[in-house]
Amino acid sequence: MKTIDQPTLSSFAPTGVLRVGINLGNPVLANEDPISKNLYGVTIDIANEIGKRISLPVQLIPFKSAGATVDAVKTREIDLVFVAIDPVRGADISYTPAYIQIEGAYMVKVSSPLKTNDEVDAAGNEIVVGKGSAYDLYLTREIKNAALLRAASSQTVIDDFMSGTGNVAAGVKQQLESDAKRYPGLRMLPGRFMVINQAIGIPKARANYESTSAYLSNVIAELKQSGFVADAMKRHNIQGAKVADQ
Incomplete structure (x- = not known):
């Protein structure tokens, strides 16, 4: 030691x-x-x-x-x-x-036409992220066409999303899975967009x-x-x- x-x-x-x-x-x-x-x-x-x-x-x-x-x-x-x-x-x-190592993932509403992570970075999409989080910093560098909307914290991403902000939520996969138990009508896009x-x-x-x-x-x-x-x-x-x- x-x-x-x-x-x-x-x-x-x-x-x-x-x-x-x-x-x-x-x-x-x-x-x-x-x-x-x-x-x-x-x-x-x-x-x-x-x-x-x-x-x-x-x-x-x-x-x-x-x-x-x-x-x-x-x-x-x-x-x-x-x-x-x-x-x-x-x-x-x-x-x-x-x-x-933790996975970063996207979540959308069941009615969303988005099926894959690759479809997220497109004009007209708005991604809700926790301000200052690792995935906020990562997406700020990587996202070229979609817009980033910053929630006050990681815990409030889905709350903002369900209140009408954005059409994609981004975060730690486990946090999103936990949030999905609080709100019906959500689904995770398969895979991950980053490893944290x-x-x-x-x-x-x-x-x-x-x-x-x-x-x-x-x-x-x-x-x-x-x-x-x-x-x-x-x-x-x-x-x-x-x-x-x-």
């Missing part, structure tokens, strides 16, 4: 507490108990394991979207985030290798961030190889995702 030296640790967690941004916009990663408000999920398990390894208390700070979590990195409110790897975010964030690689990110603004990133990358490799990530996914009943390739 690789250790972390004191200068790197002091830069990594300057307050003496590991402040971890938790993205509640993706149910594959984390969730909040509606009664107790306790956070649970794969990312919480990983965060606590990192805290144990570096002998620091962990403070879990929930956010409603990935975009809000990334903003908190830029303002130095948090020390570590669990977000999708994306080159735009990479300007400010240093990533570990991915620990989980989820990783740990730390702010590049910190001194010694390269050493911290190398340490965390080693931890992620160990957690994948040991079965820790797979066990966490099984424990939290995560479907529609897989442990990222070694």
Whole structure:
């Protein structure tokens, strides 16, 4: 097990507490108990394991979207985030290798003439996406003809869609499948439009961030190889995702 030296640790967690941004916009990663408000999920398990390894208390700070979590990195409110790897975010964030891969999918109403993913990027189509999400950033680069309509968060995409916004909803496949149970008359387009690689990110603004990133990358490799990530996914009943390739 690789250790972390004191200068790197002091830069990594300057307050003496590991402040971890938790993205509640993706149910594959984390969730909040509606009664107790306790956070649970794969990312919480990983965060606590990192805290144990570096002998620091962990403070879990929930956010409603990935975009809000990334903003908190830029303002130095948090020390570590669990977000999708994306080159735009990479300007400010240093990533570990991915620990989980998630599929991005499209959902339409049953009455829609759209049958395949390839048909979505056409003039006249309007795709509802969660603002600042990994698939928002991806589709912003890739979509050439359709329009993107941004919902406040990933959780509100289908609510906006069902209220009359757009004719295609885009998001994490598991989130869309869960939303389809709340609303009748929806169907998923087959396959996926992207694979979302989820990783740990730390702010590049910190001194010694390269050493911290190398340490965390080693931890992620160990957690994948040991079965820790797979066990966490099984424990939290995560479907529609897989442990990222070694």
